[in-house]
Amino acid sequence: MAVSERQAADAESLCPYRLVLEHVTSRWGVLVLVGLLERPYRFSELRRAINVVGGRGVSEKMLTQTLQTLERDGLVHRDAKPVIPPRVDYSLTPLGREAAEQVRSLAQWTHDRMAQVEQARHAYDENRRAYDEARESPQRSRAS
Amino acid sequence: MAVSERQAADAESLCPYRLVLEHVTSRWGVLVLVGLLERPYRFSELRRAINVVGGRGVSEKMLTQTLQTLERDGLVHRDAKPVIPPRVDYSLTPLGREAAEQVRSLAQWTHDRMAQVEQARHAYDENRRAYDEARESPQRSRAS
DNA sequence: CAGTATCCGTGTTGATACTG
DNA sequence: CAGTATCAACACGGATACTG
Numbered sequence: 008m009a010v011s012e013r014q015a016a017d018a019e020s021l022c023p024y025r026l027v028l029e030h031v032t033s034r035w036g037v038l039v040l041v042g043l044l045e046r047p048y049r050f051s052e053l054r055r056a057i058n059v060v061g062g063r064g065v066s067e068k069m070l071t072q073t074l075q076t077l078e079r080d081g082l083v084h085r086d087a088k089p090v091i092p093p094r095v096d097y098s099l100t101p102l103g104r105e106a107a108e109q110v111r112s113l114a115q116w117t118h119d120r121m122a123q124v125e126q127a128r129h130a131y132d133e134n135r136r137a138y139d140e141a142r143e144s145p146q147r148s149r150a151s
Numbered sequence: 152m153a154v155s156e157r158q159a160a161d162a163e164s165l166c167p168y169r170l171v172l173e174h175v176t177s178r179w180g181v182l183v184l185v186g187l188l189e190r191p192y193r194f195s196e197l198r199r200a201i202n203v204v205g206g207r208g209v210s211e212k213m214l215t216q217t218l219q220t221l222e223r224d225g226l227v228h229r230d231a232k233p234v235i236p237p238r239v240d241y242s243l244t245p246l247g248r249e250a251a252e253q254v255r256s257l258a259q260w261t262h263d264r265m266a267q268v269e270q271a272r273h274a275y276d277e278n279r280r281a282y283d284e285a286r287e288s289p290q291r292s293r294a295s
Numbered sequence: 296c297a298g299t300a301t302c303c304g305t306g307t308t309g310a311t312a313c314t315g
Numbered sequence: 316c317a318g319t320a321t322c323a324a325c326a327c328g329g330a331t332a333c334t335g
Contacts, residue, residue, distance in 0.1 A: 022204065023265060023269075024258065024261045024262040024265050025178075025181070025258075027261045027264075027265070027268055028176070028181065028257065028258055028261045029176075029178070031257075031261070032172070032173075032176035032257075034169075034173070034328090037169070037172065049296085049297090050296075050297055050298080051296070051297075063329095065328095066328070066329050066330075067297085067298075067299095067329095068298095068299090068300095068328075068329070068330090069327090069328065069329075071297085071298065071299080072328095078275065079271065079272050079275040079276075080268050080271060080272065081267060081268055081270070081271025081272070081274075081275075087297090091296090091335090092296045092297080093296050093297050093298080093335080094296075094297085095296085095297060095298085102264060102267055102268075102271075105260065105264075106260070106261075106264075109256065109257045109260055110257070112253065113172065113175075113176075113253045113254070113257060114168065114169075114172055116249065116250070116253055117168045117171045117172045117175070117250075118168040120171075120246060120249075120250075121167060121168050121171070123225060123246055124171055124224050124225055124226075124246075125167075126225070127223065127224060127225025127246075128223050128224065128225070130225075131222065131223040131225075132223075193316085193317090194316075194317055194318075195316065195317075207309095210308075210309050210310075211309095211317080211318070211319095212308080212309070212310090212318095212319090212320095213307090213308070213309075215317085215318065215319080216307095216308095231317090235315090235316090236316045236317080237315080237316050237317050237318080238316075238317085239316085239317060239318085
């Protein structure tokens with residue numbers, strides 16, 4: 008069962024608020040929140056919308072799980088209409104909207120600072136490489 | 152090797168900025184950033200500080216890995232003094248401080264909204280339970 | 296369409312032992 | 316003290332098949 012699967016995962020030894028933080032910042036949680044910030048979505052619609060972003064798409068299982076978790080936390084509202092074929096709309100609760108805005112803000116910050124991060128990475132990798140090489144063949148650079 | 156291990160993990164199919172977001176919001180990344188926001192820490196000192204928070208502690212390996220990732224991203228500064236016994240101080244870069252403040256803000260929000268979240272969870276679980284029970288023994292409630 | 300149930304590969308984690 | 320290396324366990328995520 009999906010629910011007990013998630014709950015088992017949640018039963019980790021984290022302070023309760025860290026749990027919510029993990030839900031919100033989880034791989035698909037971020038995408039779902041940011042997506043729903045724009046407008047409500049149906050299940051498959053949301054799935055497609057997320058898959059566009061880049062990277063590999065979210066599986067039905069993961070989307071379901073993510074949505075259930077966020078719904079349980081009171082961040083996402085699930086509106087299931089009893090029609091055939093089934094139609095379920097997902098939207099943000101007021102609480103969810105607050106969270107989503109924070110997340111989007113953080114994502115935005117990250118996005119804006121990517122250049123600096125990339126630069127830092129290059130510098131780091133350069134140092135590492137130089138350091139490793141110096142250790143592999145010390146006789147070349149240390150031949151006094 | 153720890154580095155290639157991390158890089159393999161990072162080679163996932165995510166947009167680049169999502170990667171940084173994951174680093175920053177990762178289980179230990181959050182704790183490290185928030186911890187260092189207070190003041191610089193030495194390695195084991197930071198480890199102990201994090202372990203206090205609750206939950207199970209971070210292993211040396213995970214702390215190392217987290218710190219290296221954040222250092223590579225240019226968020227954490229590592230100051231290794233060539234003395235015996237070794238002494239290494241970790242602190243936030245200006246970039247890291249910005250990130251840490253955002254993260255702390257999000258963590259704070261989460262913390263402040265826990266009551267609402269818990270309440271939503273109770274409501275959710277109640278509905279689920281009632282629903283499941285109704286399905287298990289429909290003859291009791293539907294005996295016309 | 297909107298899920299649920301199940302199996303299974305793999306990445307992440309953590310315990311342990313070792314090094315400088 | 317501050318790591319690194321290796322291995323084993325396990326949770327997570329994904330593919331598939333099935334239901335209402």
